[in-house]
Amino acid sequence: MPWEKSFDLDEAVDQSISVFMAKGYEATSLSDLLAAIGINKGSFYNAFGSKKKLFTQSLLKYDNEQRKAMLDELSQMQDPLKAIGSLFDALIEQSVTRGCKKGCLMVNTALDLPNHDAATEKLVKHSMSEMEVFFRQQIELGHKQESIAKSVSASETAKGLVTLVVGLRVLARGVFDEESLRVIKSQAMHLLK
Amino acid sequence: MPWEKSFDLDEAVDQSISVFMAKGYEATSLSDLLAAIGINKGSFYNAFGSKKKLFTQSLLKYDNEQRKAMLDELSQMQDPLKAIGSLFDALIEQSVTRGCKKGCLMVNTALDLPNHDAATEKLVKHSMSEMEVFFRQQIELGHKQESIAKSVSASETAKGLVTLVVGLRVLARGVFDEESLRVIKSQAMHLLK
């Protein structure tokens, strides 16, 4: 066997995620990706096949390492109000700190859904639905623990919280300042009362 | 004097709004616009100057004729809960009916803010802030009329409602079905209790 790839595949996808997140799929050019990853066309097509395939790969990795990882961790807290509060804290933290206003690849793609293929649509819907499930389960746990009133509908409030998260990620891209983002969190907690 | 323009300027901008809304600024090509308006390059540059100028004009018109017109009308109802409920009804109605999933030009642009110029940023921020003001005033009116409890903070809840509206417009583009959108409305009304 000859030799290992000289650039880190995983790292390359991470760079791609950044670019796609910042500019969107269409507005991201091949040159943008090559510059961000630090390779040239030959290696690119050898490694990823096409721009579209890289995008799908990026979206998948993002969903696994960002959304899924975070929800899994929060689920283990066994404290619904704290878990949900922490989720919003983390989103705000990311929005304020991270590279500045890159937002969320999944939300960006959700807004652009009509311009993507069926596979992408399925992935985005699944990711959003997983988030809704997370909220629903947390609220149901709160019902058992009696930290959340039974009058708070698990399924309906879960959808409300998903909507607030999505809205937050949009507004975090430049419309709202940090203080306003924190108000969104407090409004989310209001829905649980 | 020679002769009137043979195509309707106003109508042309409306067509442009549709295209920009559906595909986003970057992904919309000149050809897309020419096809949608039904004119050719010569007339286009004579009438609008550039793609960017047309976009700005479109955004401005959209803000005036969609957002402003709607909020002005709802303000006249003098019934905060009804007005806010009607706003969500109208958004859902649009999302379900209108051309199918075109969404909202202002929200689409908000998510894309980092890639636009200062003038656009100002316009979007102003539009969003006007919406926030609308909600705040409605809640304050509700305080006076005693239809909304004083414990509901006008300024904070206004931000929460703006976030729900933005989230709704994103999710309406393909993630949520009509039933789920209606749940968002009911969650919005919950914030007013």
Added chain:
DNA sequence: CGCAGTTTATACCAAATGGTACAAAAATAA
């Protein structure tokens, strides 16, 4: 009619688009 202004249609522009092809260099394994 003649002038003014508009519309069409076309040709053109340089630059960038996503993607392919290929030779040479480099590095490992046998």
Added chain:
DNA sequence: TTATTTTTGTACCATTTGGTATAAACTGCG
């Protein structure tokens, strides 16, 4: 050393990009 395979660099591809230029045809008014 000799294969094997990936890397790099470059050249190339047709198409499209936003934008300009131009000439002819059309329409309305004085």
